[in-house]
Amino acid sequence: MPDLTNLTHLSDLESLRQSYAKGELRRADLDPNPFQQFSLWLQKALDCQLKEPYAMTLATASRSGRPSARTVLLRQFDKDGAVFYSNYDSHKGEDLAENPFGEILFFWAELEQQVRISGRVEKLCESDSTSYFHKRPHKSQLAACASIPQSGVIADREVLEQRFVQLNEQYPVGSDVPKPEFWGGYRLIPDTFEFWQGRQSRLHDRLQYRLQESDCLTEKKWVIERLMP
Ligand SMILES: Cc1cc2nc3c(=O)[nH]c(=O)nc-3n(C[C@H](O)[C@H](O)[C@H](O)COP(=O)(O)O)c2cc1C
Numbered sequence: 001m002p003d004l005t006n007l008t009h010l011s012d013l014e015s016l017r018q019s020y021a022k023g024e025l026r027r028a029d030l031d032p033n034p035f036q037q038f039s040l041w042l043q044k045a046l047d048c049q050l051k052e053p054y055a056m057t058l059a060t061a062s063r064s065g066r067p068s069a070r071t072v073l074l075r076q077f078d079k080d081g082a083v084f085y086s087n088y089d090s091h092k093g094e095d096l097a098e099n100p101f102g103e104i105l106f107f108w109a110e111l112e113q114q115v116r117i118s119g120r121v122e123k124l125c126e127s128d129s130t131s132y133f134h135k136r137p138h139k140s141q142l143a144a145c146a147s148i149p150q151s152g153v154i155a156d157r158e159v160l161e162q163r164f165v166q167l168n169e170q171y172p173v174g175s176d177v178p179k180p181e182f183w184g185g186y187r188l189i190p191d192t193f194e195f196w197q198g199r200q201s202r203l204h205d206r207l208q209y210r211l212q213e214s215d216c217l218t219e220k221k222w223v224i225e226r227l228m229p
Contacts, residue, residue, distance in 0.1 A: 026205075058103075096121050113198070
């Protein structure tokens with residue numbers, strides 16, 4: 001058993017309370033299109049100058065159902081879905097290869113808002129990934145090449161730093177760093193959105209958009225429902 005006697009003393013978490021009163025979310029205020037609704041909320045978070053409001057928790061699960069979550073950056077959002085970039089050989093990459101469903105979550109504490117978006121996850125086409133890779137700063141391109149396999153165990157930090165130095169010599173600033181095969185984008189294609197607004201006395205507002213199955217494949221109908229908080 002590990003010795004926990006010297007564990008840093010935390011404040012009494014049970015007594016910490018925050019009351020939420022910044023806004024309310026009514027069915028009538030929602031845009032019928034959840035993509036538009038999300039864009040409005042994210043734009044507001046950007047306008048309020050929150051720090052990285054486009055950072056999101058990405059939850060995946062293995063074939064056996066074991067979940068895992070981590071932060072990634074939303075790099076594009078439009079009618080086709082939510083795009084993020086990563087290493088295809090990482091833990092999340094393995095999960096998504098086995099079980100191509102995920103959920104992304106945004107929590108904007110200052111706005112007392114949370115958004116959950118879930119759906120199927122697909123790899124971006126190679127040309128879109130390559131085009132984004134070359135828009136990244138030179139050092140970020142090198143870091144993506146150096147971090148292999150992402151999520152693998154390494155002996156120490158030195159291993160990573162040496163690899164970075166070697167790559168920097170191989171591809172000095174100004175030269176073209178080839179996008180590694182194992183690196184690229186994913187697109188989450190939403191079938192559910194949930195918008196959460198904190199309210200007083202924990203009577204929070206939760207409104208969910210659910211994609212309704214339709215006989216006509218071209219017509220997408222979103223059903224909006226209020227959920228118990
Ligand atoms: C603010 C922030 C942004 C991040 N953005 C990304 C990202 O866009 N892509 C990525 O692969 N990892 C990103 N990471 C690192 C991941 O959280 C994670 O450590 C890494 O992707 C390995 O995850 P995995 O082992 O579950 O695959 C970010 C971490 C933080 C804290």
